[in-house]
Amino acid sequence: MPSLPAIHHQPTPRLPGAIELAADVFDRTTEHIHAFHRAIAARPFAPLQATPALGHAVAPIRVLHDGITDAVYRGVRDGGAIGFGVATGIARLLARRDGTAPPAAAPHLDTATSALAGLIGDHLAGRRNPLAPRFGLYRNGLCIGRDADSLRRAYPDAQPRLALFVHGLCCNESSWQLYRDPSRPETRGYGERLQAIGYTPLYLRYNTGAHISQNAERLARLMKTLDQHWPVPVEEIVLIGHSMGGLILRAAAAAGLRRSDAWTRKVHALFCLGSPHLGAPLEKGVQALTEVLQTFDLSRPWAGIFEARSVGIRDLRHGATSSADWRRGVHAPQRLAQLPGVRYHFIGSSMGRDANDLIGHAVGDGLVRLPSAQARKLADADTATLFRRHHMHLLNDPEVGALIEARLLRTRPQAAASRIGSSKKRSTASRC
Template identity: 40%
Template sequence: MKLVPSKIRVPIQTWTDTLTTSEVGQRAIGFVNGAFGERAHAGGDVLPAAMSIRLDHRRIEPSTRSLTTAYPAATGRVAVFLHGLVDTERSWFHRDSSTTEPVRPDFGSRLAADLSYSPVYLRYNTGRHISDNGNELVTLLSRLVENWPVTVTQIILIGHSMGGLVARSALHQAQQQAAPWLPKVTRLVCLGSPHVGAPLERTVARMAAVFGRFVITSPLSRLLALRSDGIKDLAQGYLHKTQWQTGTSPTEPQDSDLPVHVRQYFVTVTLSRSEGSLYGRLVGDLLVLPSSSGDRNQSAEHQWFGGMHHLHLPRHDRVYNAVHHWLSHASTLTPAPVGPSL
């Protein structure tokens, strides 16, 4: 006996498409991936195991035919966007509004119009190790450059939060692998990336260790231990496999310096409207402290904005204007001096 009439059954592909392209569905996907990482893989598009190119929130294969069809106005200047923890590429786009006002364009569309960059948005499983996602980015960019509709002359990487660390990890691994696309990368923009770690994750790690010492609280310790590898990497800002395997400090020069031809731009925001205030140093943007997102141990140009929080970074006009100005004038800028963290 049929319990459910076939005529009201929803095809699995229709359900999958709705889940992966709707805002609610993508929020759920981003959260599950980020929270549980490898344990969340169910295959296919719903909980993707592999990093992928996204256009209108749909997967684009990095083949010549698919890329030519998807990017008919492709230029040789490619801007690659990487989202942050428990999110998807939708984080770069303004939320739909109930008002009649038009939705403001995303950073990629604006860079295309202003500086002739072709925007490429990526989706990845933020619960995996940063180094694993970095390795996947190396492979994906190799295929992208090889099959791009026109010859790629320049690549810039723009990462929000964890996305900036994934980009940095990929650049290190590309250098080790002598990836042919690496010389084309000229700029790396990190928006609120926790280069030396995020205090919230360090606090959770300490709590898990303390709870594990007592029988009565050991179940809480085991529950906290279920958090994903990607989240655990954020405690110290690990970029490399050897770091999370051995617990090595990520502040060693050989672990933080990028190829000399790649210039970095770190954007920091704080709730405080006063730069350098005690409140700003202690609270930061609610998730990342300025001493981490503006890591002074690296050679980078820096920009700070007050009165903003972490989720403002991938969509705020002030942030876009700063990035646009830097990309337009970076050749005339001098890297900030390397010194101790604030």
């Protein structure tokens, strides 16, 4: 991959962001411990206060106990806020001093912050914490500007065919290189495969803790900009998403279709790899557990810990419907609008040995069950199933790569003929 001389990048103050996050964790943890302490203390006080002979005597003792307890925990939280505030200020001064240093990719840190964003990314974004992943196209770990000049310098070998890759929860664009073995050419990433047959691979990074619909709207706008500013006229677009990424692609395509964006007419195919179109069972289980914990005084503080998970994770409980309807609170199964003339491909995997394996029926690929990954009732899509693979294997599996490549090559002549026909019609209309 060539070096990138003019990548759009702003230095990321990771240290101040990490300290701010540590301060938030400290404050939230202290709050939960305080609530747990109060819940435990209430157990002996409640029956004593209910006793007629002791109620009046116990009441002031409880008020005194609660007052002292609240003051101690408030002091701990305030002390932590002051200490972390000073540390953050010092870290920001150091970041400004080093802000003129040339940008450098930090793969391990990016992986860690992307995983963290999946868990609490909405909180990071809400606090404007610099650890929140920055939405955009990335190459060699650096963010690329959306203007024509930046795109031209970043992609000097730009092709008229684009293949956009969108990762899933807690991942980033480097996740598409998992399981790669340099000694085995068949393990090269999907992007390299498609580059060999004339596509320019593009990799999106986004905050997976944000709402699916928010990321989808941003992606639809990005695609519109790319279509306008790409170094050469765009002829064909292929969309490939893993897990949550597939839901975002479906919702972005639907959003672009509603606005009649030109880029949607250039999409040739959309691939969803292990996407939970009907919802993810793990998130459904976590939500059920949280509701149970909330019903008891002693367990309610623990429910608060689970409640802290990101809205992105919560959206996975509803699957494709959340990407369209979460603002209205409607989650009834329905079809997302599909791009006309575009073939959708839903590829799922199972940890089972075959279609009859009970393990596969129970857990699917470990995170998504096959009926949800293939969603035959909610979309008109070509489906495929791989066995003896877990969820993350779909990011880079030779069989999946061969399947994507074969289906694109098989349908490309038809798509090209369709584009030629439509361009002739437009030319005729313009002459009139």
